[in-house]
Amino acid sequence: MIFESLKPAVETIVADTSKTVDERLLSICQLLENKIDCYNWVGFYFKNGDKNELKLGPYVGEPTDHTIIPFGKGICGQVAVSNKNFVVPDVASQDNYIACSITVKAEIVIPIFVNGENMGQIDIDSNTPDPFSVEDERFLEFVCEQVSKII
Structure with missing residues (x-):
């Protein structure tokens, strides 16, 4: 399975202290976008200090205007509040969705x-x-556990 073969690569990227945290996060984005066909935009959002908002971190894919997302807004903003995974099979079915690209x-x-x-x-x-x-959820939980070690 592709996910199992990518885990050591993620661990290697995270462990490479010769690179900055942002460089390592970007490398993870590039790895996932390059190796998993259905991953067309891969990025990280982080809590913006003490504000109730997310700030865009490293990403790969089409440029986005959504560099700041208030908690509760869109899928990312909802995850910031719920603390739970959110899988959206069809973004058109979501009322609280921020469209990045058609x-x-x-x-x-x-x-x-x-x-x-x-x-x-x-x-x-x-x-x-x-x-x-x-399987995507479990793999991405693994990625997030690895990332939590360096942020």
């Missing part, structure tokens, strides 16, 4: 916890309808 059909967002606190999330958009499985 090509996006599905989204998955997994929170990143540091010492029990939701500090950010990985956000993945797909141009394929309903592409995400439980």
Whole structure:
């Protein structure tokens, strides 16, 4: 399975202290976008200081205007409040969705916890309808656990 083969690569990226945290996060984005066909936009959002908002971190894919997302708004903002994974098989079915691109059909967002606190999330958009499985969720939880070690 592709996910199992990518885990050592993620661990290697995280462990490379010769690179900055942002460089390592960008490398993770590039790895996932390059190796998983249905991952068309991969990025990180992080809690913006003491504000109730998320700030865009490293990402790969089409540029986005959504560099700041208030808690509760869109899929990412909802995950910041709920502290739970959010898998959206069809973004058109979501009332509280922030459209980044008309090509996006599905989204998955997994929170990143540091010492029990939701500090950010990985956000993945797909141009394929309903592409995400439980295996995607488990793999991305693994990625977030690895990322939590360096943020």
